[in-house]
Amino acid sequence: MSDTTTGDVATEAQEEAPEVDEVRQGWLGTLTEALGDAVVGSHVAPGRGLWVRVSRDSWFDAAEAAKDLLGCTLFDFLSAIDWMPSPWGRYEDSSVDVGIKPFDPSASFATGVAGGDTRFQVFCHLANVRGRDGQRADVIFKADLPDDDLRVRSLVPLFGGANWHERECWEMFGITFDGHPGLRHLYLPGEFEGYPLRKDFPLLARLVKPWPGIVDVEPMPGEPAAAEDAEGGANGDGEQS
């Protein structure tokens, strides 16, 4: 971004966030007590969020515990993450793949907060709506899914709203939800092959036509072609027009 960054507004003006977020630790304590060993990882970002990673078998129980014990009756969303780095790179710097980190199929995947051992994780966000007077609580659950058995228990009996989210997750990632009343395609046509949000599914529109953003950095007439400045090219589009 080429915006003039005027003034010296200190970005670190806000005081150090307290290292311990007692409220969220409290929620975590409640959930750990209820679920026992099923909690395999957790992460508290003070003032921002609580992540709880549970074993796949207790995915449903975890959501139920949050609903009953923390009052998280609002089903916010459910989705999945594919932690494999994209073998197609990020497309944007060149007509051929130039990933920031070249793809190495044998490398282990880095996973995000609260850890993870598998390529696929499902996650969902539940919140309570006690509003001004009560104590707000919200929690993000994650669960690892082994590659050879991408299935997890459906949350539809607990939250009606999980229906569409699980259908979307099923067609985008190929994750089966046991007990779902009807896993049908939501967005994609019925004959669609493949799981588009998996990292190994190529974005074909980008492969057949190079990213138009790179046209912006072609050299001025009479000027020798400048060295490919990957980052400058990538940055070019955000500003203009």
Place this chain on the structure above:
Amino acid sequence: MTVTERQQRAYVDAQAADARVNVELETDEGMTLNIGPQHPATHGTLRVVAKLDGEQVVWADVVAGYMHRGYEKLAEVRTFPQVTTLVNRIDWLGSFANEVPFILAAEQLMEIEAPARARHIRTILFEMARVANITLFLGDLGAQLGAVTPVFYAFRDREHVLDQIEAVTGGRFHPNFDRIGGLKDDLPKGWIADTKAVMERIRSFCDQVEELLFGNEIFEARTRGVGVVPAEVALSYGLTGASIRGSGVDWDLRRDGGVIGLAHGDVDWKVWTHPDGDCFARCWVRLQETREATKIVDQLCDGLPGGPIMAKVPRIIKVPEGEAYVETENPLGAMGYYVVSRGDLGPFRVKIRSASFSNVSILPWLLRGVYVPDIITILASLYFILGDIDR
């Protein structure tokens, strides 16, 4: 570049299959009624399939996906500043509001906070997006129920709001104005006075609509007691925004969400709820919300702090590794972005939680047992934008 033949074939097949319809209609006794995809009540291309017994719906399903654009996939091949261009197009009537939660999530990961002036202007534009969006809803609501006049009033007065948004951002519909660490530009000269005049105009539009519609006997007859959503059902379906406040749940992320980076906490306003949970309640709450939004804009314009509009951000934006989920109260309801960054120029994964998706997912439950004309009332009162369902 090696694309396996199978994948290419799958792509071609998918393109061909796009042309076909993707739901199998069961055919037994009773009549199947298709509403949409090209129906004015669908704000885009949503199809509602209803199986009827006489005039009553016995089963209904929603077919979405006619406008699925795959923003979650596209965001993975964009840089962070480029993503706002995409997400602008999710809820196209309140575009600026779409950018805000994404930018806030990126700011959270980078541990940047926008300066006070940027936060205020951001909130002003955020609320103006809401005014522009809901103004159209109020007018369109009349059109759905057979009253033609309000829609002209709505388009007339919304235009002034869009003019003000255009004066700042250069775009009527797709501002693409929010930046990580602040805003692209400051307000133009004379803008504040004009805006306050426009807000006055919107308030008088609200009065007009209230008189024309909400006091109207036919309107009441068609909306009162129709499409009742109890609070616990609304919550389990993840309804948010006016749809949940119309069910009596006092929940507004502007007040309760603890969102850092917006200035709603600095002004005085009220969260309206209605206990009934029917179509009337949802529409009424939206009317009050429009009024509150104009008040928020007025107060923020009065108390606009000076100073810079951008925090210090690097020219090349690389977002540190981490995950953040930020949700704000958008015109249609709660909208959030779950952003996973791997320390790259672009996000590793973006999960877009859009309000209409959850709000509309209740339709199969809600439409069961209603009469045919009420389908349109219910669709109108839930108020969705198709881009916000399909993303």
